[in-house]
Amino acid sequence: MMPVLKNIYQWVDDRVHVTKLFESTAGHHVPLSAGSWFYVFGSATLLCFIIQVLTGTLLAFVYVPSAAEAYTTLEYLTYQQTLGWFLRAVHNWGSNFMVGIMLLHMTQVFLWGAYKYPREITWISGCILLFLTLGMAFTGQVLRFDEDAYWGLGIGAAIMGRVPLIGEGLVHLMLGGPIIAGETLSRFFSLHVFLIPGTIIALISLHLRLVLTKGINEYPTPGVLVKRKTYDAHYKAILKREGVPFFPKAIDKDIVAAAIVIFGILAAAVIFGPKGPSGPPDPTQIDTLPRPDFFFLWIFAIAALLPKDLESIVLLAGAPVIVLILFALPFVCNEGEKHWRRRPVAVVSVIMIYLVLGMLTYLGATSPWSPEMDAWAEDTTPKEFMIDRTPLELQGALVLQYKQCRNCHAIDGIGGHRGPDLANVGTRLTAPQLTRQVLQGGGNMPAYGKNLSPDETTALVAYLVSLRPAGVPAARDSTTPAVPPAAASAQQASVQ
Amino acid sequence: METPDMKPDDPAAEPKPCACQGGAVPPEAEKSTRRELMLKVGIGLNVVAGAMIGLPLIGYALSSFVQKMPLAWITLGALEKFPVGTTRLASYPNPNSRPWDGDTAMIPCWVRHFEENGEQRFQVFAINCAHLGCPVRWFEESQLFLCPCHGGAYYADGSYAAGPPPRGLYEYEYKVENNELLIKGGVLPTLADTNV
Numbered sequence: 001m002m003p004v005l006k007n008i009y010q011w012v013d014d015r016v017h018v019t020k021l022f023e024s025t026a027g028h029h030v031p032l033s034a035g036s037w038f039y040v041f042g043s044a045t046l047l048c049f050i051i052q053v054l055t056g057t058l059l060a061f062v063y064v065p066s067a068a069e070a071y072t073t074l075e076y077l078t079y080q081q082t083l084g085w086f087l088r089a090v091h092n093w094g095s096n097f098m099v100g101i102m103l104l105h106m107t108q109v110f111l112w113g114a115y116k117y118p119r120e121i122t123w124i125s126g127c128i129l130l131f132l133t134l135g136m137a138f139t140g141q142v143l144r145f146d147e148d149a150y151w152g153l154g155i156g157a158a159i160m161g162r163v164p165l166i167g168e169g170l171v172h173l174m175l176g177g178p179i180i181a182g183e184t185l186s187r188f189f190s191l192h193v194f195l196i197p198g199t200i201i202a203l204i205s206l207h208l209r210l211v212l213t214k215g216i217n218e219y220p221t222p223g224v225l226v227k228r229k230t231y232d233a234h235y236k237a238i239l240k241r242e243g244v245p246f247f248p249k250a251i252d253k254d255i256v257a258a259a260i261v262i263f264g265i266l267a268a269a270v271i272f273g274p275k276g277p278s279g280p281p282d283p284t285q286i287d288t289l290p291r292p293d294f295f296f297l298w299i300f301a302i303a304a305l306l307p308k309d310l311e312s313i314v315l316l317a318g319a320p321v322i323v324l325i326l327f328a329l330p331f332v333c334n335e336g337e338k339h340w341r342r343r344p345v346a347v348v349s350v351i352m353i354y355l356v357l358g359m360l361t362y363l364g365a366t367s368p369w370s371p372e373m374d375a376w377a378e379d380t381t382p383k384e385f386m387i388d389r390t391p392l393e394l395q396g397a398l399v400l401q402y403k404q405c406r407n408c409h410a411i412d413g414i415g416g417h418r419g420p421d422l423a424n425v426g427t428r429l430t431a432p433q434l435t436r437q438v439l440q441g442g443g444n445m446p447a448y449g450k451n452l453s454p455d456e457t458t459a460l461v462a463y464l465v466s467l468r469p470a471g472v473p474a475a476r477d478s479t480t481p482a483v484p485p486a487a488a489s490a491q492q493a494s495v496q
Numbered sequence: 497m498e499t500p501d502m503k504p505d506d507p508a509a510e511p512k513p514c515a516c517q518g519g520a521v522p523p524e525a526e527k528s529t530r531r532e533l534m535l536k537v538g539i540g541l542n543v544v545a546g547a548m549i550g551l552p553l554i555g556y557a558l559s560s561f562v563q564k565m566p567l568a569w570i571t572l573g574a575l576e577k578f579p580v581g582t583t584r585l586a587s588y589p590n591p592n593s594r595p596w597d598g599d600t601a602m603i604p605c606w607v608r609h610f611e612e613n614g615e616q617r618f619q620v621f622a623i624n625c626a627h628l629g630c631p632v633r634w635f636e637e638s639q640l641f642l643c644p645c646h647g648g649a650y651y652a653d654g655s656y657a658a659g660p661p662p663r664g665l666y667e668y669e670y671k672v673e674n675n676e677l678l679i680k681g682g683v684l685p686t687l688a689d690t691n692v
Contacts, residue, residue: 161686
């Protein structure tokens with residue numbers, strides 16, 4: 001039996017040269033030091049991509065990329081198709097893992113100086129792969145054709161519409177017409193399933209090819225500098241000294257990491273399940289809180305926090321500037337130190353970028369700038385803000401509730417957080433200042449002058465003045481006489 | 497069974513073309529100029545063929561970049577649906593709708609009916625916030641439109657009140673015919689195409 005198999009293998013190998021191919025790829029020599037736990041993220045990203053291709057292809061067995069049918073097929077996939085929920089969950093969590101591990105991979109190769117000579121193109125192709133993966137994340141969010149997808153497209157169109165001169169054309173190109181409709185979904189399907197994955201496969205081939213031709217980055221040693229003139233000989237010497245075939249001598253940790261990644265995706269998929277779909281993509285259902293998927297929350301936060309004059313510039317120029325910086329990096333820092341211990345700027349940059357992205361993502365997830373649309377009807381008023389009030393002040397409390405002030409203003413944390421919390425507002429603003437603020441607005445508050453009767457204003461301001469901790473005097477300005485120092489200290493004593 | 501001495505990559509195994517016989521001009525030189533011409537003609541033909549197939553592809557892919565969809569007058573229904581002094585949600589079918597548009601074929605908008613100097617007038621606002629296109633909601637009691645995304649706020653007449661929007665709400669052109677309210681619609685309003 002065995003000799004027959006051996007003969008068959010030899011016959012096939014003679015025709016297609018599998019052994020040779022395997023030896024020159026999986027068996028290529030790497031520095032022994034590259035078999036490190038820090039070097040597993042690249043192969044783990046590739047593994048995620050393979051999982052995405054497999055689950056995505058199978059999801060397309062059932063999914064119908066038509067604006068009229070997509071939502072129904074998503075519900076069918078989630079609730080009726082055998083194991084459909086599982087595939088959707090793995091595809092969703094696979095994409096989360098892919099972006100996350102890819103960022104770890106990028107961070108690692110940055111801190112280990114792998115982008116320096118002679119691996120510039122490896123770095124650049126990796127950056128393009130990151131952008132394409134984010135493109136997959138956005139187009140995938142659209143294919144989950146629910147209300148978030150619909151309004152997410154609206155946000156994308158609104159950003160495109162800010163491009164000078166060709167903005168209108170770009171919006172129509174993105175939407176496949178002047179409005180979000182059937183053709184929009186069809187072209188996002190084509191992008192998500194054909195165009196972007198095809199480009200990703202081509203670039204992964206280039207990326208891996210470069211790993212073979214230029215070699216994997218040796219584990220850096222502090223003080224050993226990269227020099228264009230000597231590096232190639234230096235790397236050859238390392239390979240001669242401690243080179244081992246990647247398979248089977250240096251692949252062990254990648255294999256273990258692969259299993260951990262698969263277990264991780266499976267655990268997340270089974271515990272948290274698939275994402276959505278939320279409500280149907282019916283634009284006439286406007287009772288919605290559009291939020292982008294996790295990876296884009298930081299952009300959502302930037303859009304809320306930028307000053308108005310800067311917004312278009314940052315939204316439009318931001319991406320090209322980031323691309324330019326990433327592409328320029330391997331040329332600007334082409335030589336020199338590789339080890340992160342001797343590159344404080346690199347380490348601080350990474351910490352800053354993660355802090356900023358993390359903070360913006362947190363803000364995007366909590367979005368304190370959004371009004372609470374139902375606060376005026378649903379949120380309660382804590383009782384300490386109601387007892388011991390005069391009838392006028394109680395009337396003011398009603399005005400506050402009824403005029404929907406609570407949608408933006410919390411009382412003691414309950415309500416919207418767009419404007420300041422009103423729990424202590426009586427200690428900050430005087431009655432005339434409050435009246436002016438309510439009637440004229442300003443500082444990001446609409447003016448209510450046309451919308452409040454004089455009686456309502458009086459009552460509202462009386463209530464607002466009463467909003468302060470017990471024993472704390474109302475705010476005063478320079479026109480009102482100060483409380484005599486003796487009385488003030490007596491009051492403070494009584495508070496304490 | 498061993499395959500005897502098969503070395504497919506061995507250059508010696510292949511017959512070598514020999515151009516070293518005799519002192520006369522080898523016929524290959526003439527041949528190669530003919531081949532070069534052939535190659536040039538071939539490349540030229542393929543450039544033409546490539547353009548003939550490529551340009552229509554580009555034209556197809558970019559058609560929505562240049563193609564203008566005409567705006568159309570669409571009815572929002574009888575005037576009675578919009579009593580004076582109210583602001584109400586209405587929706588209309590996209591005039592350029594395709595049969596496979598599903599739910600997305602209907603577009604919502606806000607209709608304000610008010611009286612000014614004894615004259616009855618309408619304002620029809622796009623649902624999309626001028627900031628990033630999220631659907632604004634009308635709050636009757638505070639007479640404000642609020643956006644759920646980044647907190648943009650607009651007054652009852654659609655003018656800018658607060659928050660990040662760079663302008664007031666987008667407004668449709670409207671007319672009243674046969675006791676029906678009509679608007680000119682068919683495009684998603686953005687800063688590049690305000691629809692006004």
